[in-house]
Amino acid sequence: MTAAHSATLTTREECVAADASDPLAHYRDKFFIPADTIYLDGNSLGLMPKSAPERARLVIEQEWAQDHIGSWNKHGWFDRPVAIGAKIAQLLGGERGECVATDTTSINVFKALSSAIELQRATDPARKVIISERENFPTDLYITEGLISLLDRGYELRLIDSTAELETALGDDVAVALLTHVNYRTGEMWDVTAATAQVHTAGALVIWDLCHSAGAVPITLDASGADFAVGCTYKYLNGGPGSPAFIWVAEQHLRTATQPLSGWWGHAKPFDMALNYAAGDGARRFLVGTQPIISLSTMEEGLDIALSVDPAELRAKSLALTSLFIRLVESRLSHHPLTLITPRDDAARGSHVSFRHPEGYAVMQALIAHGVVGDYREPEVLRFGITPLYVGFADVWDTVETLRCVLDEELWRTPEFQQRGAVT
Amino acid sequence: MTAAHSATLTTREECVAADASDPLAHYRDKFFIPADTIYLDGNSLGLMPKSAPERARLVIEQEWAQDHIGSWNKHGWFDRPVAIGAKIAQLLGGERGECVATDTTSINVFKALSSAIELQRATDPARKVIISERENFPTDLYITEGLISLLDRGYELRLIDSTAELETALGDDVAVALLTHVNYRTGEMWDVTAATAQVHTAGALVIWDLCHSAGAVPITLDASGADFAVGCTYKYLNGGPGSPAFIWVAEQHLRTATQPLSGWWGHAKPFDMALNYAAGDGARRFLVGTQPIISLSTMEEGLDIALSVDPAELRAKSLALTSLFIRLVESRLSHHPLTLITPRDDAARGSHVSFRHPEGYAVMQALIAHGVVGDYREPEVLRFGITPLYVGFADVWDTVETLRCVLDEELWRTPEFQQRGAVT
Structure with a gap:
């Protein structure tokens, strides 16, 4: 049909x-x-x-109750954000990049935006504008506002009112565009490939928020040339209430991107208990702290269905x-x-x-x-x-x-x- | 005995x-x-x-499956971080302050530290030192390192090697002390009341990390005069693997403290979808995004046991x-x-x-x-x-x-x- x-x-x-x-x-x-x-x-x-109840039962009554602390290794709890992230990367056509399942979309927007700003600052520090959409889901704008205020270095938010306005908004002062693939209210969808090319032509980086598209429409992050992507798993991916979100980093940024929420889960050797932070490989450095394993594991059931379609x-x-x-x-x-x-x-x-x-x-x-x-x-x-x-x-x-x-x-x-x- | x-x-x-x-x-x-x-x-x-398996079963098979989106109101999902936070505040002798159960300890350290720095900046911007412990659990130091680097405004970390060194480390350049109540390795415990008084006498604020003490030793945050506290719920509170952490804010800071991870869950009116961020009341503004409801709810079982002792x-x-x-x-x-x-x-x-x-x-x-x-x-x-x-x-x-x-x-x-x- x-x-x-x-x-x-x-x-x-x-x-x-x-x-x-x-x-x-x-x-x-x-x-x-x-x-x-x-x-x-x-x-x-x-x-x-x-299948979700049985998965939760397994995690709680077998892994937690019977195998307790040993489950971090025995049942792969430690690597689960990375393992599930790899599945999400596959679903989003982003296997050349890397993805981790972790935290919330809002927090992942903060990481991606901090990261993109820092990448730009290293090459073109005069770029101080972040483009986003007036009709974006508000948390993306609120997080941007919070980061701009925290940095206190003259960054500003430039809002566009339609997809057609992107072109003119993209001056040589733009560092990053934070765009949402499908609008939460209207359902309007960007052409990710075309918009990414526009942003890149203007010398800026792009972060795609996939909350209202992941699991519902085809996404090809690698082929589209996207820089970062974030999104949630409790909507079209049927991961359960508040199941952890994801953040995806493109291949070209895997070695250079950093983020300021540098918690121990993102450390190269978290159990060495070293005094100083040393970022782990690739998207792993976008992890921060211990993840909610019951919600995270249960989420995989919905994701596996999405992957089979x-x-x-x-x-x-x-x-x-x-x-x-x-x-x-x-x-x-x-x-x-x-x-x-x-x-x-x-x-x-x-x-x-x-x-x-x-x-x-x-x-x-x-x-x-x-x-x-x-x-x-x-x-x-x-x-x-x-x-x-x-x-x-x-x-x-x-x-x-x-x-x-x-x-x-x-x-x-x-x-x-x-x-x-x-x-x- | x-x-x-x-x-x-x-x-x-x-x-x-x-x-x-x-x-x-x-x-x-x-x-x-x-x-x-x-x-x-x-x-x-x-x-x-x-009781944890039955609680999880209820959240998944009744609340999620049967009542789906309606559960945000009908089963109190929206207010759960605040409702559970209130129980944690009670457990920690911090009912004059406010607490929310949310995110991870690492992320909550970031929020508390940003918040404390901003409070100090408003009154005494020359204070640029953050005191912590060399033997602290590393994530607290890593997060501090990440925030200092992000701010890029001359903040520095001053490490002490013993509780006895706190006094001399507390110069008039100190903004915040980030101390861990019980050391993860040695089990050494601070006298929270005495150390808080020392920090306050020096004009600084104190953040207590309670990961290794909450649920195991008596804590009296209000009486001790603490400014902020963070901690996890999966250790002595038996909340389950990676169950959400908490952040507590003292009464005296509830109206003034802000934090930069300003996501929609911390907004005063999250469903108005307003263009600009407006912080919600009290500790609610320390919320960021949608919480993992299955892990969060299941956690309450361990917490309720702790409260009954x-x-x-x-x-x-x-x-x-x-x-x-x-x-x-x-x-x-x-x-x-x-x-x-x-x-x-x-x-x-x-x-x-x-x-x-x-x-x-x-x-x-x-x-x-x-x-x-x-x-x-x-x-x-x-x-x-x-x-x-x-x-x-x-x-x-x-x-x-x-x-x-x-x-x-x-x-x-x-x-x-x-x-x-x-x-x-």
């Missing part, structure tokens, strides 16, 4: 038939799907792989689903004030779709109450994550029908749906 | 009787003790509380065990080249005991092979962690007998015990 084929689906029966012939349909069985739920929030927290097939299904969703909403719900904020162009769209609606918050609460779990993002945005591993064509049909019911019958007017709690 | 009483124990039978009358003996049942093992490495990785009773038992161990080794094994490197003075000793032996590495491997799990630290150090919650008097007796056997019969000469693998 491709995006073109999905254009032919006009009834629920045809969607059911499309699911029946979907070559990726069997992946759905690898996940626990909550009862009576269409789960369109895998771009926030992916569902649980059915043909990325082209995954992308084709993702585009078929998102284009079907856009077409059905726009054709069947045109009498409601829904505004698509996600690109229609397949090449510029990740794997989630967002519509604005003036009562967006209440509409999403009503949808969730009726079994369709998407999420809400300020301002007014209904966000629907389409995880192609476990979302099907009939799910998309049913989502649109539920949304039609919520809007036609104004179910969102129910007072409880309008009370704002903490937003998820 | 106190240290004084333990001086009366001269036979295994008397040790067994001491266990029988130990008011803390029942705590042993709360932990899974590996078969045929005397576990003296709880100062590296605490044993598994028997009378700290004075725990300390009395710890001292009774460590003084018994020292006395038995020195009286029964005086014909071997074992050198105590742990203070004999109860007030200056944490809850582990270390002896040097020229063949320390091989001796420890032989001990482990014979069911006594301590660990080895460079150079030549046999380290024995005495977790009073699950180590008993007969365990100490049997440990000394096993050590006697290993040494008298030179079991450590077995070639496999001399081959160095990665050290745990």
Whole structure:
């Protein structure tokens, strides 16, 4: 099923038939799907792989309880951030570079940005501008703000409002561009290869934030020439709540990149207990301290599933689903004030779709109450994550029908749906 | 049983009787003790509380699988770092200050040190020296080195070689002292209250690293006047491998302290997706990114056990065990080249005991092979962690007998015990 084929689906029966012939349909069985739920929030927290509980049980009851401290070697706990990182590098087409699974995305942004700034400082210290996107997920901007303030050496943040503005923003004062592959709100996707080339032509380095793309769209870090990448594993990689993030360093920087969170896990010989820091090899030096082994190990279950999928097939299904969703909403719900904020162009769209609606918050609460779990993002945005591993064509049909019911019958007017709690 | 009483124990039978009358003996049942093992490495990785598997199962199979994204609110995932942090603050006598459970000790050292430096810079920018201990656990020194290099503003590290040297090292150029309550190798313990007063008299701030003391010795952060504290939860708090660390901020700094890893979890309103960072209240601003919920939640099981113990009773038992161990080794094994490197003075000793032996590495491997799990630290150090919650008097007796056997019969000469693998 491709995006073109999905254009032919006009009834629920045809969607059911499309699911029946979907070559990726069997992946759905690898996940626990909550009862009576269409789960369109895998771009926030992916569902649980059915193998996760057994993996956690093994780590806790065998490795921790029975083999305790010996597990650091016997069960490979020490090398797990590097071993899992190697799998992530493979998934992201970045095997010439190196990756470690560790810490949080925010902390890894700090490491990558510090590292890129230091690399530039060594060759062109006058470059003091960091480019990022006004619509970026805020933590990337907050971390940049924190680092700039800490350095107190005249660095500044230059924000662009669209992908088209990158070219003009790239002056010879730019040190680094911190760009997010797929936008968390709109689902807009950069052309990583083209943007990386633009940044390099301008003499700057690029850090890609892959939080909303890793596991959902094909990524080819080596071929794209990227310098650094960071991202999380609890969204499309289904690693579990808050599972450790990753940081990837390109081959050309493996020997020279350093980072200031120089904890003992990044030391060349951590158990020599030497007085001074000596950075370990490659991406290992981007490790800092002891990692949460239960969360880290459990995460590998979702990652292994992602690694077993043909990325082209995954992308084709993702585009078929998102284009079907856009077409059905726009054709069947045109009498409601829904505004698509996600690109229609397949090449510029990740794997989630967002519509604005003036009562967006209440509409999403009503949808969730009726079994369709998407999420809400300020301002007014209904966000629907389409995880192609476990979302099907009939799910998309049913989502649109539920949304039609919520809007036609104004179910969102129910007072409880309008009370704002903490937003998820 | 106190240290004084333990001086009366001269036979295994008397040790067994001491266990029988130990008011803390029942705590042993709360932990899974590996078969045929005397576990003296709880100062590296605490044993598994028997309730941990069920807690992990609940988080994974109920909260993640069934309630997925809704668990951030429904099951309190969002507030868990703060809620668990409040329990840690209570354990550490620091309820006037605030604590969050998050990230790793190394990263929390970075935050605390950045924060303390910035506080000093606002009032006395000429203070550019950071005092720490040459024998500190290296990551504290490595992180300091990384921060100094990143700041590039003339900060320097001044190392002291003993607690006695603190006084003279505290010139009017000192900004911060980064001290570790109990030394990871020797078990030597600072008088936190006295040292904090010394540091404050000199106009500096103090950060206490509690990795080797939290859960093992009484701590009174508020009463001691400490400024910051950090520590881990996987040693004496039995939180599980790599369970998240903590950072505590004193009441007097809660409104003014900032830190540069300004990720969205530390933002005052993380879901407003505002363009600029605005620090959240109190210790919440020391959060950075999404925490590993499975590891974090499971950790609470060990913490709750620690909270249920009378700290004075725990300390009395710890001292009774460590003084018994020292006395038995020195009286029964005086014909071997074992050198105590742990203070004999109860007030200056944490809850582990270390002896040097020229063949320390091989001796420890032989001990482990014979069911006594301590660990080895460079150079030549046999380290024995005495977790009073699950180590008993007969365990100490049997440990000394096993050590006697290993040494008298030179079991450590077995070639496999001399081959160095990665050290745990």
